Amino acid sequence: MNDPWEAKHWLAEAVLNPGDDQAAHEFMIQTASPALKGESKLLCFTRDAPEAAINPDVPNDFDFGTIWYRGFCRPRMWAQYASTKGVNDGICLVFDSALLETALAKHLSGSAPAAIFRKGDISYRNRVRYPSPEFTFDYHRIKSLGLKTAISEHLEVHWRSLFFTKATDWRDEREFRFFVANVSTDYITFPFKNALKALVVGPDFAEHQVAHLIELCERSFGIRPSQLFWQNGYPQPYPQILPPGFKSHVDVSRLRINPLSDDAMKGGYTHDVEF
Secondary structure (H helix, E strand, C coil): CCCHHHHCCCCCEEECCCCCCHHHHHHHHHHHHHHHHHCEEEEEEECCCHHHCCCCCCCCCCCCCCHHHCHHHCHHHHHHHCCECCECCCEEEEECHHHHHHHHHHHHHHHCCCCEEEEEECEECCCCCCCCHHHEEEHHHHHHHCHHHHHHHHHHHHHHHHHCEECHHHHHHCEEEEEEECCCCCCCEEECHHHEEEEEECCCCCHHHHHHHHHHHHHHCCCCCEEEEEECCEEEEECCCCCCCCCCCCCCCCCCCCCCCEEEEECCCCCEEEC
């Protein structure tokens, strides 16, 4: 997480009764504050811009009339989330959001039926200095219910303001998230094969990994990876990744592949989603 709101330590405040000692205050700082994040799991994506859908039908994924509005054609996102050492050598996974939600919900219903599962777009606004409800706890309610129960109760009410709000400087990311809490495991791993609609690698993707990536995608997902290049600053997506050493341009303006919806920047690939 890059936003200081999420990357830095949170300071929860307590509603204390007369006579409560300093230990209560220390408990809130040392225990309750980290528990808010520790109980929560996030899966983060970027969305296509609304302009990507220029007609009622799903547009050609490589339609040059809408290409700048696609989530996988945004250079700052590649630079920030899918690059190492200043080159765009990462991977963008392209999901059907409805199918991915169904896969996660199905997994949770079997493995963690009491889980809190929420989804939504990020709201972008700058924080204020004074205390806010999402950071205010009744200390004696925590003591009577237990920390875990009190945290789950708090997240049920304040999940959106805690985990679906970021500073306005991030608003061009058009972020969408899945949020899960009240689960017993440190990580959640679930199958997503049917939800993965495409995989786009950057122009600097390592050539020695191409053959393995093609074999993995075709065997595991029934898709062939695509590759994004840039020509004079304009995005040039190839519907299929180029073989090692092959740099010739191809005409993709009339080609169609499976419809895409949401895009997630990732630096690697796996059979399951883990978060």
